[in-house]
Amino acid sequence: KAGVTQTPRYLIKTRGQQVTLSCSPISGHRSVSWYQQTPGQGLQFLFEYFSETQRNKGNFPGRFSGRQFSNSRSEMNVSTLELGDSALYLCASSPGTAEKLFFGSGTQLSVL
């Protein structure tokens, strides 16, 4: 079974731009979650989608948004990028609840 696939692997953007990250979950998994990892902050929960509906949302500004498609693939969008958005963005999938999340390798976003 293929794992969670995230693209692109690396991204460099400038302040004010927007970015879209993509995630393909493990086949059969209907839940996709997004986390932001920054040094010293651990992994911070962004949001979770299940069957195309946002089921949970973390404490991030509205510039961070996401969606899930009918094939469970998910995208995350960040608009009006700020320097502080530089981070590793991790996508995780699960069959339903979070007893065990399977993570992708992440997208490393650098905002200059």
Next chain:
Amino acid sequence: DQQVKQNSPSLSVQEGRISILNCDYTNSMFDYFLWYKKYPAEGPTFLISISSIKDKNEDGRFTVFLNKSAKHLSLHIVPSQPGDSAVYFCAARNTGTASKLTFGTGTRLQVTL
């Protein structure tokens, strides 16, 4: 508000000895706890978990202990191996938001020869 805390940013242990990684939490609604291991340039991988109704779970060299009254859990690795060198994250699930995990800030374990 850091609901899951890993107060030791790093730990160095000799090969063959026991590694003990600690985690404290503040939210009494957490009902499930997990440990993830992360190598550089890779996503976290699930290691071991424990339900709040248990106080111990064992899987090979890895054992997780839960002390609910102290809101404390620990991961024991015996014996430690050089391949165990990684960042370890403690995570917790809230009964009310079962699809979300709250992570600690991680402990970097280095196993030396």
